[in-house]
Amino acid sequence: MPAPDSYDAVIVGGGHNGLVAAAYLARAGQSVLVLERLATTGGAAVSTRPFDGVDARLSRYSYLVSLLPHRIVSDLGLDFAVRKRTVSSYTPTVRGGRATGLLVGGERTRDSFAALTGSDREYEAWQRFYGMTRHVAERVFPTLTEPLPGREALRERIGDPGAWRTLFEEPIGVAVEKNFTDDLVRGVVLTDALIGTFADAHDPTLLQNRCFLYHVIGGSTGDWDVPVGGMGALTDALARSARAAGAQIRVRHEAIRIETDGTRAEVTVRSPDSEHVVAARKVLVNASPQALAALLGDEPPAPAEGAQLKVNMLLTRLPRLRDRSVDPRAAFAGTFHIAEGYGQLAEAYRDAAAGRLPAAPPSEIYCHSLTDPSILGPDLATRGYQTLTLFGLHTPARLFAADNAATRAELLAATLAELDAHLDEPVTDCLARDENGEPCIEAKTPLDLERDLRLPGGHIFHRDLAFPYATESTGRWGVETAHANVLLCGAGAVRGGGVSGVPGHNAAMAALGR
Structure with a gap:
């Protein structure tokens, strides 16, 4: 039998993070193949016409942009813009x-x-509280495209013990109740801790704090902006960037198995007319941790x-x-x-x-x-x-x-x-x-x-969000797996969730050894 086609990197999943990774790797001179099981790229970050015969392209699943670093837009030369509300x-x-x-x-x-x-009491409390989150955002957001800082290093970088306690140590409900007295105002503040997250304000696991943090640090301001042309405009721009750099993108091609010895991997691919194998030095998986485990035959993580x-x-x-x-x-x-x-x-x-x-x-x-x-x-x-x-x-x-x-x-x-x-x-x-x-x-x-x-x-984040600092199990970039040449580049990576491109960027940096 002939040897399978071989690439520097095979990317499983053509959602926005997979496309970010493909564009970075291809621009670094790597041979890259993107496999997407659906008929189009974009994953959840797409624009579609959901109503028959009606000329309206809606961002069907994901809506607003906050966590996408300008650095990614600039690095990849994306023809993409947002507008302030x-x-x-x-x-x-x-x-x-x-x-x-x-x-x-x-x-x-x-x-x-x-x-x-x-x-004016609630307004003044609002100004103080969101002044604090702005301070945290300015210090945390730039770290999202850097190797993971340690917990103590991130705490020192923030440099505000009260803010650290509020966001990283105590349930967010404590701060909401301490700072605000009006029930409606309290609710408006709390909603950022609950978008896509099922938790109480006083959940001791701090799941709600993690969600709140990602909702207030975007762009170092916490602003949520409107993607011009809809969310599909972003993923279309990413696909163009990846292709222009030499990446191959194959739609209706589903990865069904990954076998690896840690240095070389083989990916079994099912297309409309065949089943075949491609080889790669590295495989980046833009899918959930559950899907990754299934592809590798590993023990699945806890259900999401x-x-x-x-x-x-x-x-x-x-x-x-x-x-x-x-x-x-x-x-x-x-x-x-x-x-x-x-x-x-x-x-x-x-x-x-x-x-x-x-x-x-x-x-x-x-x-x-x-x-x-x-x-x-x-x-x-x-x-x-x-x-x-x-x-x-x-x-x-x-x-x-x-x-x-x-x-x-x-x-x-x-x-x-x-x-x-x-x-x-x-x-x-x-x-x-x-x-x-x-x-x-x-x-x-x-x-x-x-x-x-x-x-x-x-689960829109693939699994529960994690605080953006390193632990014993995270690895250098938060995308590493138990297999040295298999990386997770989807929303389930550390610092994943939302339309950010951050996991795609970080997986590409890890693949390049940076």
């Missing part, structure tokens, strides 16, 4: 029988805090479980708000929080932990097209159509096990009812229709994400 968040509520809310962002922030709480509902909508217009003091274009331009008061989040967690859907499902929404209308066809943009993307919290995969479709429908109805409670008209009255006359709305549970993207348990 004019509003950070809007959280509607009812006080004294009157519809009101908290608008964060721009000149109205202080007045909004005062109108909601009756004084996602806990979110993802909903995409296309509207003919933005709905009117009961809070008439805020323009819907401002409210939906940032993150629109629903049922996310501090007490509501705790109650939703208790419901889900007890095995039932939250009575008041918490979620948050944003409108991509307000900041970047380029994702809409010219006719839709002219007619004022808008997209809404909703991310629901505290809905672990276990809740859908008995009947995914029925539970999805029940949860979606309850979630939209919580939104409607703050609107002057039902959001469903604003939904566009596709060419078949069906409303333009789709919902994805953790089980749907597992089926569509092979996210274990629908």
Whole structure:
């Protein structure tokens, strides 16, 4: 039999991290092959037209950009840009029988805090608290593309014992309750600790702290920006960069087995018309730790479980708000929080932990097209159509096990009812229709994400996030495995999760011996 084709590096999975790794390695002169089982690259960071006959390209699974270092965009010469949102968040509520809310962002922030709480105390506490997180972000974010610092080295680099205690040692609920008194303000702060993470504010494992940290350090500012052209614009740019540097990308090619002796590996590949083997000095796996174990025949890690509902909508217009003091274009331009008061989040967690859907499902929404209308066809943009993307919290995969479709429908109805409670008209009255006359709305549970993207348990981070410092088991870059020439370059790596490219960069650096 002829010898298999051989490469310096074979990358399993053409998601954004795999493409980052491919581009770096190819630009370093390596021969690189990317294997992607789906018909297109991009993984969860894609733009698609989910509604039949409707010219709207939505970022279907991942939405905003914060953790992507400018260094990666610059190093790889990516034709990719982001735009700032004019509003950070809007959280509607009812006080004294009157519809009101908290608008964060721009000149109205202080007045909004005062109108909601009756004084400047919460605003001043907000400024101090996020001044602290900004200080941490400026020191931690640059380390994400460096070899992992030790715990003590990172603590010294931060140089603020109070900040270290708040974010790395005590449950984040302690700081939230110490710094803020208003339930709504507390809830807005806590949400960053719960995106894609099923945990209580006082979870002793500090899982919520790890999630919070990654949500406030991005770009050294904590800002979450809108990808121009949708998330697919990033992965398309990455694929172009990788190909331009000489990497080969093969779609509909699925890696089904990896065999390695630590210096040379063979990857068995299944394509539409054959099954064959390719050889490589190194293999980089842009898939979950569970998938990596299956490919190697190793013992699988502990099961992962996602806990979110993802909903995409296309509207003919933005709905009117009961809070008439805020323009819907401002409210939906940032993150629109629903049922996310501090007490509501705790109650939703208790419901889900007890095995039932939250009575008041918490979620948050944003409108991509307000900041970047380029994702809409010219006719839709002219007619004022808008997209809404909703991310629901505290809905672990276990809740859908008995009947995914029925539970999805029940949860979606309850979630939209919580939104409607703050609107002057039902959001469903604003939904566009596709060419078949069906409303333009789709919902994805953790089980749907597992089926569509092979996210274990629908976990958007592949597994629980880790603090960004070295431990005995992490290795130099946080991408190493038990096999010297097999590296993990997906979201399950240390400093993984989110659309960042960081695991791809770090796996490439490890492969190059840097």
